[in-house]
Amino acid sequence: MERMALVSDVHGNLTAYEAVLDDIERRGIERVLNLGDYVGKGPRGREVVELSQQRCEVNLLGNWDDFLPDPERTIDDEALRFWLAQLGPGQGEWLRSLPFCHDFWLSGRRVRLFHASEQSVHRRVRYVRSQAEFESLFANTEATGDGPAPDLIGYADTHDPMYEVQLEGRAVFNTGSVGNCMGDPTPMYCILEGELGSEEVAPWSVAYVRVPYDVEAELAVAREMEMPQYDMYELELVQGIYRGHIDAWRAGEPLTGYHER
Template structure:
């Protein structure tokens, strides 16, 4: 029986070093289909290169929260601030491309109806954490104005929280695919592999893959480029500690995840 594998990546956040390590691992496994769940930019220093690389190698690219608000032409970011630096590091065509990305993508594998989006079924700006309640869980499988009508999914994959996990209940499976460029708690980049077939009787598998990389080299690139919030970037990519804890009680333009 012929099975195919699809790599799900998310939350690269301008970390080109981590992205290249993950892409090399995907290629070494012979996987040719890559679906990207968004948040290409912000936090890391090389959003422009990340966007170009993902446009080159990803079969599916969908919208993340940073991809929506960072390039928003109606927002005026403060001069000299972090957000303006990350926004101006992108080309104008990339800002347009990011905001035009689809909200979700639906497909079938091994008889399962699968849907991927960035954060939730309602908006890229509504976050569903690991410790959610039953109502939040059920909501991830619903059709909304954002997802559109169609067959209800039995498997949902999302990113956003930088916290990979698997949960199955009531005949449905929820997967957080993790973060490539900004994984928290364990800072090692993580992505997810789906394996299945065209036939409903084909086996179905879900695998989480962590890929070590040279995070110190990535931090050195950020310093060379004069990227903002270097202390926060170091805390996240070296130690897996969310930078918001460093800025507690301080005014920051930084948006959670």
């Protein structure tokens, strides 16, 4: 049985990432796969990219990794300029060149990992979604390429962990987020276990791990670096409330679940 750790959506939160990688190492897991969104929101995208290059066997493209360093985009937002400036030489090109998805066999299941959906890193599939959206996740597209159709999908993007299985044994799971998980902001990653590379049916599992970390140390770095949108970052890391709800939260309005937006 092989174990692999799936991490995603670190978003420049180096303190949380180091805590998660330390936990993975303590468990003796050597394979680490990153499902994207290394940069943006948090202050230390450069260090997160460097650590991912060193520690991750597979690195996939996320939506932030695609649009933030796009040389054809004009960036007129202070926060975006800050996050872009944090990248080291060549890191923007490395991010945009990352593969879209990663396919492999595990205990007789064809697994496909990607960041957001089968179509694009910019198309989001929420926990609350249509049946058509669920079924489309298993399709081969121009982005995924051809090959055996998957029956186990792992993705990220929404910062909202979930697991769902339907008829024919097709299952979907979301890894949650290392850098700013919603609801419970404690960093989260997945452990996928099974007979790696085997087309023979065998036991397999997916487990979720929460890793406490020094959130105040991370926020202190953001303040020291005078990172734009600090209040929004603090709201996500401390309260687990999406930054788009900051005005409603300040006004004391009741908030619906993040997955519904």
